[in-house]
Amino acid sequence: MKTLTLLTLQLLLLFFGVTAQNSQTIRGRIEDDVTHTAIIGANIIIEGTNKGSSSDIDGNFKITDVPIGRHNIKISSVGFLPRQLNQLVVTAGKEVILNISLIEQVRELNEVNVKFDRQKEKSTTRNEMALISARSFNIDDTKKYAGALGDPSRMVANFAGVVGANDSRNDIVVRGNSPLGSLWMLEGLNIANPNHFGALVSTGGPVSMLNNNLLDKSDFLTGAFPAEYGNATSSVFDLRLRNGNDEKREFLAQMGFNGFEFGLEGPLSKKVSYLVNYRYSTLGVFKQLGLNIGTGSSTPIFQDLNFKINAILSKKSTLTFFGVGGSSSIDLLGNDIDTTKQDLYGNENVNTRVKYQTLIGGLSYHYKISTKVFTKLTFGISKTYQTYQGDSISMDTRQAFPNGESLFETQKYSLNWRTDYKINAQNTLALGLTSDFINFNLFNKRIYHGNQDKVYVNTNDNTNLIQGFTQFKHRFTNAFSVVGGLHFQKLLLNNKNAIEPRLAINYQFLPNHALSLGYGLHSQMQNIYAYFVQTPTSSGVKYTNKDLDFTKSHHIVLGYEYNISEHLRLKIETYYQKIMNVPVEMRASSYSALNSGASFAPTDNDSLVNNGVGRNYGLEFTLERFFDKNYYFLFTTSLYDAKYKGSDGIERNTAFNTHYVVNALAGKEFLLGRKKTNALNLNIKFTTSGGKYLTPLDLNTSKIKHEAVFDETKAFSEQQGGYFRIDLKASYRKEYHKSSLEFSLDLQNLTNHKNIFQQSFNRRTNSITNEYQQFFFPVPMIRYTF
Known part of the structure; x- marks a missing residue:
């Protein structure tokens, strides 16, 4: 009742325009x-x-x-x-x-004029061991950029070396690698895919479950990362949640296209604070109210909860409890689709019903052993649940027949320990150990012609991935640092091992100028689904993929950074990545696991061996003016090439090779009102990139089989048209007495440009059709904090 009264009073103050707090x-x-x-x-x-x-x-x-x-x-x-x-x-x-x-x-014998200030917030990563190919971001970045929608993945797609894979999802391609090469971490834990509608075999989804209102300063790394990060070959999201206010209670109410949400934070006691946010999908609310919103039965419904509780036990110890959980579902019914228009969500010839649930929780204990030694022990649980039911719709009668079903369940129990020892101002030692025990129940089958079943995966098993690292940082001077380390991992499923050396150097050779060099050998286990694809034999089912080794890559990066002025920075990086041990088929074919993640559905290839290779190389430019004097801009360009070889030995473009991507962002803030406390912000984003390569459809065979059949001998040989998109975001923040109100309107694909996503075969019309990415789409949002 007290909360309701407070909210009512705040709304009255809002409508009557109470003078802003100074x-x-x-x-x-x-x-x-x-x-x-x-x-x-x-x-x-x-x-x-x-x-x-x-x-x-x-x-x-x-x-x-x-x-x-x-x-x-x-x-x-x-x-x-x-x-x-x-x-x-x-x-x-x-x-x-x-x-x-x-x-x-670091105390220096000779005085050095150090003007290159890495301690400015935007130039410094949270992890002091990350000397190259790393960038920090915070809650303001996820809110500021046009088209980001408060999503960390969509926000980092503006950074050099990163390409958005799909307008309707937040999967990202980093330096030509599959999105599956990315690692998600939360508060030091390796976590499951933290996105709604996020499949087991993907790392993204249409809507993030991670609420940006709870994010603290976090790091994003794009290669040659320090030894503490493992089981990834392309990028790392090292995310942190902020602590709640430990002195006063604060509220947040927000409504946007992504959902209705309410947040609360404050003290539970003098030394315990909490932070919690709940969200329910806007379209789901409209559906519950019986409102017709133009999507028919294809209404995405999702909800999520984020929280963190921080307890200071003593001057030396802290206990933290945190979690992220969410559920999502949608029915994509082909009979409800208007065949005269493109449908963004479904296929007119199939019915698809999917449900997802993800739960991530962790408990961390931080202890300061001495003024030089800090240790942290974290226990975590990650659970995922995904079901699929599909129908094939008759072209004549439009009757639906079952064509497949799947169930993917995982439970991961994680134990993470690390210790940091600051020997002195020049030398720091860190070491850690992680154990991820994974239970999984996987089932996937396809039904042909309504009565013939083919089971691809049917297993209930468990395994353990053990990782360990040690890394050492030596600072010769304040301007010259070296970080070296080793990462180790072992998969108990098949007893495969990987030992990975890492090295990074950062040297400020002149005031405002610095060079960086990084090398890393990185390894990643295959998706758990791949190990259990069945091979039927005369003696029964065999798991011919179970002995697959880690995919490995050598990644070397050279970087140059020039602080042109206090607020203007130029950064250039060039890299080469050699990828080995890639799963390919025993028979000569164009298949390679490097292209997994392009369709967001599991691949059911069996009899795989680690004989494939790939290579990525590129050049990246970043020119950034940090926000000052009420404006900022960010210009990034990436030139790269990504190739692979399957078991047929032919070098081809990967599914993620676009050769180039250019991003240009800018924003201006106008201070309004008598006391200049209100703010109008205009932000614009321009993006263009080369088209992705696709495998052409074999139209004649597709007509005969009444389904899409691709010419695999010409895999990824045809390049789609280039990508072009402009986003514009306008926001207005008004300050009231002890409260703030913010409106924003994000106009996505402002010019309504038709960007092709992929080609598909329509068996109703017996023709090849182009499927396009998102058209012009306005996204409103209102946020009230008090």
Whole structure:
């Protein structure tokens, strides 16, 4: 009742236009970047004001009465490199809580003029071991970029080396690799696909379950990553959740195309804070209300819950409980489709019914053994559930006949331990061990002509993936660092092993100029489905894929970074990736597992061996102006080539080879109102890339078999037309007394350009048809924080 009364009062204040609050509180904690011990006496200064503070014995600081708007914050402490946070947004509806880590300064005999400031927020990754091919991002980035929809995957698609695989999904292609080469991590745990409608054999989906309102500063790595990351060959999302407000209760209400959501955070006690957010799909709500929204029976319904509870047990120990869970379902009924129009969700000749559930939970214990040693133990559970039921629709009677069904269930129990030892300011040692015990129940069959079954997978089993790492960082000077390490992993399913050396160097050879070099051997197990594809023999079913080894890749990167000015940066990276041990068929064919992930459905090839190879190389440019004086821009260009060889020995383009991608983003903020506390933001994004390669359809054979038949001898030989898209986002934020209201409208594919997605065979018309990506689509959103 109290919450309802508070909400009512807030809405009354909103409608009557109460004068905006002039100030807000900024507070947080200053700590050592390795040991997480408190830094006492650090100075925190807000530029352009007389506001500031110092950290206390616990590293905490608090600055009250900070004016609403954007501010630059400088943090300094004797013996540590200074750090600066630029253009931090301060609103009336929410306190700003910062957890800031500082790097200890290396004492140098000779004075060096160090102008290259990696401690600026946008230039510094959360992981201090990541010296190359890494970029940090935060909640503001996911909200700011046009077309991102608050989704981390769609947001990083603007970075150099990254290509969006599909407008309707957030799968990403990194440096020519399959989306399946990516690793998702949350609070240090390796997690399952964190997306709604996210299949077992994919790493993306149409809507992210990770709510960006809960994200803290996180890292995205695109190759040659440090030794602590394993079981990935292309990229890593190292995501963190922020802590809830530990002093006052705060609320969030939001409505957009992705859903209705409500968030709550605050203290449970003096040393325990919580943060929780629940969302239910907007279209699902409309359907429950009986409103016709023009999608017929094809209404995506989903809901998710994100939470984090943080408890400070003592000055040395902290306990954290966190989780992400969601469910989603949709019925795509061919008989409901208007055959005179393109349908974005289904196929007129089939019925598809799918359901998904994902649960991710973790419990972490952080302990500071001493002022130099920090250890962390995390236990996690990831569960996934996916069902599929399909029908084939008769061309004459339009009667539906079953054509397939599947059930994929997994339960992963993870134990993760790591320790960081700061020997001194120059040397840091880290080591860790991870065990992922996986139970799985997999079943997939296809029904031919309504009565003949072919079972591709039918297993109920378990396995364990064990990983370990050690890595060491030495800082010769403040401008010269080297990180080396080893990663080890073993799959108990077939006792395959992988030992992977890693090395990275970063050297500031001139003021504002730096060179980086990175090398890594990376290995990844196959998708668990692939190991259990059945091979029928006269003596019974055999698992001819069960002995598959890890796919491996050598990745070497050379980078150059030039800080042209305080807010303008140029970054260039070139890379070469040699991929080995790729599963291909025993017989001569064009098949390669490097192309998996292009269709988001399982491949049922059996009798596979690790004889395939591939190679990717490219050149990436980034010119970025960080937000300052009310505007920013980001320009990225990637030139690359991705090729593979199947068991037939012929070199071909991969399914993800577009040769180039160009992104141009810009944004401008206009301050409005008498006190300039309200803000109008305009953001635009331009993207173009080369077309993907496809395997041509064999039209005559397709007509005879009444289904799509591809000419595999010409695999990925025909290139589609190029991709072009412009997105425009307008948002307005108004400040009220202790609350903030924000509206936004994201106009996706503003020019309604027809980007081809793929070719398909329509057995009703006996013709090849083009399927297109998303047309012009407006996405409104309203957010209220109080």
